[in-house]
Every structure is written in C-alpha cells, then in structure tokens.
Amino acid sequence: MTDMIVIYVTCANTEEAKAIGRHLLEKRLCACTNILGVVNPMFLWPPKTGMIYEGQEVALLIKTLESKYEEVEKEIIKLHSFDTPCIIAFP
Secondary structure (H helix, E strand, C coil), rough: CEEEEEEEECCCCCHHHHHHHHHHCCCCCEEEEEEEEECCCCCEEECCCCCEECEEEEEEEEEHHHHHHHHHHHHHHCCCCCCCCCCCEEE
8 A cells, every 4th residue: 555645734723624624525635634733833934034933733634645645735725824834745
C-alpha cells in the first residue's frame, strides 16, 4: 500500500477543520479525516523581522491516495482562511 498518504493541515479553528474534512469526504477525495485539536504554533512572523508569533490552530489529518494529492491540495486552498496554509503529505 505504498500509494497511501496522510496529509497534515493546520486550520484556524475546529469549524474550519470540520468544513474542509467534510468537503473532501463529500467529494470522495479522502477515506477519513481526523481533527486532533488545538496545537500551539510558534514561527517567525512577519518574515525577516525576528519577531516570534505564538498562536493556536487545529490540526487536521487527511487519509487519502497519493494520486489524489493535487486535487486535495486545490480544494484545501479554496476553502482555507489562511493565505498560505500548511499542507504537508507523508507516505
């Protein structure tokens, strides 16, 4: 089963994670989603300022096939509230 992947996405809140997960399931782009709950990101923002941003997000895991990744990514970007959402795929 080497074509299976898990996609990790951080969302603004639980409602956004549920909306994205439900949309992907309804479009048959994934088999399952898991909302892991609140994560506390820390990152440099704005870039090159040296300022560290701390916040709260919700982690969403999406289980799908590697062949569906590009379409899943497009759908996430259409629905996501962040300008540049974190979307990372793992085999």
